[in-house]
Amino acid sequence: MPLRSKNVKQQLREYLEAEQPPAITGEVWHNLLARLAPVTESYLRELLRATGLPFDQPWAGIRQHTFEELEQSLAEMLAAYDAATKAGDPSQAQYCRRQVIAAKERARFLARSPKLSDDRREQKAEMAAWMLIWLETPEIFPVWVDARKKAAGNPAP
8 A cells, every 4th residue: 555645756756666667558557546546547647758768558548749740659559459349348448549539639728729820720720620530440450540641741740
C-alpha cells in the first residue's frame, strides 16, 4: 500500500527503481494505476513518457506534437486495435478507440484556443481530422494518410 504522504512522482520513481521494468507494458501500466490511485491516466502517461522507457500501445496513448508523431502513434494504436480485435478482446479494442477519441477531443479543443497561433490552430484542426478518419475507418487510415501526404506534396501538411 503506497504511503499517501509521498507524492505520485516520488512513488513512481521508487517503483521504477525497485522493479526496473524494461518497458511500460500493460502489466506495468495496470500495476501503476492501482498503486498510484487516484492518479489520472493522462498524468501517469505524462510522467511515464518522461522516463524514456519504451511504452506499449494502447497505454502510450496518442502523441500529437507533430504530424510525424501523430502518424506513428495512430499506426501503433491501429496495430494494438487490430490485435485486440483478432484476439476477441472487445474491451481492449474499445480502450484503443477511447484513446483516439480523447486525443481528437484535445486537438479540437486546441484548434479553438485563442492562445495558439493561427497556424497551430489549423494544425490541430487537421490533426483532429486525421483522428476522425482513424475512428471512422481504422483499416483505411494508413492508405488515406499516405494519399493525404502525397496530395500535400510533402510528408506532413
